[in-house]
Amino acid sequence: MxxxxxxxxxxxxxxxxxxxxxxxxxxxxxxxxxxxxxxxxxxxxxxxxxxxxxxxxxxxxxxxxxxxxxxxxxxxxxxxxxxxxxxxxxxxxxxxxxxxxxxxxxxxxxxxxxxxxxxxxxxxxxxxxxxxTASDVQQTIPVDLFGSQFGWEIESFAKATPVSAAVVNEERVLVIQESGETNWWTYDKPIPDHIRTVRSMEEASNHPFDATLVVTHRLLTPDEEERFLANGVLYRPKVLVLGIGCNRGTTLQEIEQVVQETLLESQLSIKSVRNIATIDLKKDEQGLLALCKKYGWHLESYTPSELNKVPLEHPSETVYKYTGAYGVSEPAALLSAGASKWILPKKKSGNVTISIAMVPHQEVQR
Incomplete structure (x- = not known):
């Protein structure tokens, strides 16, 4: 079958x-x-x-x-x-x-x-x-499908039922969206007055609410979890691009450890990683391919000439000598994300160099 x-x-x-x-x-x-x-x-x-x-x-x-x-x-x-x-x-x-x-x-x-x-x-x-189902009948947010068309992943599902009830019962619902696609409202009518959208935790603190839908790539602090997830659902949009350069033959285990440690240090969720980006010389690198297979990420690669179009504060003559590009992880991350700046410009750890960029999404006027 x-x-x-x-x-x-x-x-x-x-x-x-x-x-x-x-x-x-x-x-x-x-x-x-x-x-x-x-x-x-x-x-x-x-x-x-x-x-x-x-x-x-x-x-x-x-x-x-x-x-x-x-x-x-x-x-x-x-x-x-x-x-x-x-x-x-x-x-x-x-x-x-x-x-x-x-x-x-x-x-x-x-x-x-x-x-x-x-x-x-x-x-x-x-x-x-x-x-x-009430959300379909009322044409409002389906909590258990929110952002699914974009690949968002629900991290905390425990409160889905009471939060869904708050949405359909027209209680005060706060959508706290720090990242991800903003064109999630698809009905041919305005968002109901009981649903308010804010762009940060700080802004959310200025509004009363009965339930929350939290959309972010960040790891929440204990205080944020206590306040905003007591009756809330947490979604992970796919917005992070990891630019990675590595020596030939670097193992999956080493690359994965660097990725996990770097994301934790940066307080970023691995569930929000969209893809890996690198130079085309590394598109067949077994450690990178194994990492992508394990996490369901795709691998994007760029030629040296494409990478060299991205201005770098510290171009490397050594990297250029071996690859023809003045940098790998930094320009690859920006090109793949379509971003103009990095969350993390560059970190070198053992055989791996990693940079992080975030996919920008323009705010929709509602």
Missing amino acids: SKQIAVVAITKHGVQMARKLVEILPDSDLYYMEKFATGDEENRGFYLFPGSVSKLLPDLFARYRGLVLIISLGAVVRMIAPILKDKKTDPAVVVVDDRGEHVISVLSGHLGGANELTRRVARILQARPVVT
């Missing part, structure tokens, strides 16, 4: 609908009862099952990211109840009625993507999508 979505039908009409649906729904597999076989299932890659669908669901639940079930809602609720685990890992579950009139988001609406899957299936079937 390499596809992401399983479509399941148990009635004659449901099977007819499902066969048409999987032709249009990308990345989907089809399962239906053997008694509705037409003879072309093997050629078309459809799966047949005997007996009760309840015996099939636990396996599908574990193997697919989304389930589209053309089965009554009540039956689905009873069948999935014993196999539910956690909202962060359960697959999206969508129910379609036997006439294809309604498509209902049942489980994992936000994190699992059921709401979006519901809308996709409804468009294909020309049906009515039924989404009941």
Whole structure:
């Protein structure tokens, strides 16, 4: 199984609908009862099952990211109840009625993507999508998906439920955004008055609030955590670029240690690292490639002539002698981030040189 979505039908009409649906729904597999076989299932890659669908669901639940079930809602609720685990890992579950009139988001609406899957299936079937999550209905911030379109990572999830309640109940919500993409409000209406956006912890201190959404690349101080995360969720935007130069053959362990120590010294979160940048001579450096693979970062490389276009306060003749560039980590970090200054210009540690720059994001006028 390499596809992401399983479509399941148990009635004659449901099977007819499902066969048409999987032709249009990308990345989907089809399962239906053997008694509705037409003879072309093997050629078309459809799966047949005997007996009760309840015996099939636990396996599908574990193997697919989304389930589209053309089965009554009540039956689905009873069948999935014993196999539910956690909202962060359960697959999206969508129910379609036997006439294809309604498509209902049942489980994992936000994190699992059921709401979006519901809308996709409804468009294909020309049906009515039924989404009941409050943030979607009210067109406000979905706390568990905030910034997900940009790759933001939630670091503190414990308060997601009470913070979501504060958002939909129109309590005072403070969005403290120190970095990251600012065009996260996508609705065709102004941000509600109960949601206020500020650009720093200092500014946040001037406003009363009941809940917070904190977006930052920084490691918070104990005082900041106590004040702003008591009823808050912390997000890590991907805004840090690490410019790295190293001697040939430098190990993953040495590079990783320098990265971790440098970020901690600079009070920066490793979860906000977007990518590594270096000179093209190092684009096949095994230690760098292994580091990127371990953390899911991509590696960007630049030619010496590209790097030399960046003015450096202390250009190195030694580096130029061996690479043709007057610097590696500093110019690579700025070029990749599209920044004009460094958070950390340059640090040399053993076989590794590291610089840090931050991707700038222009503030959106709301």
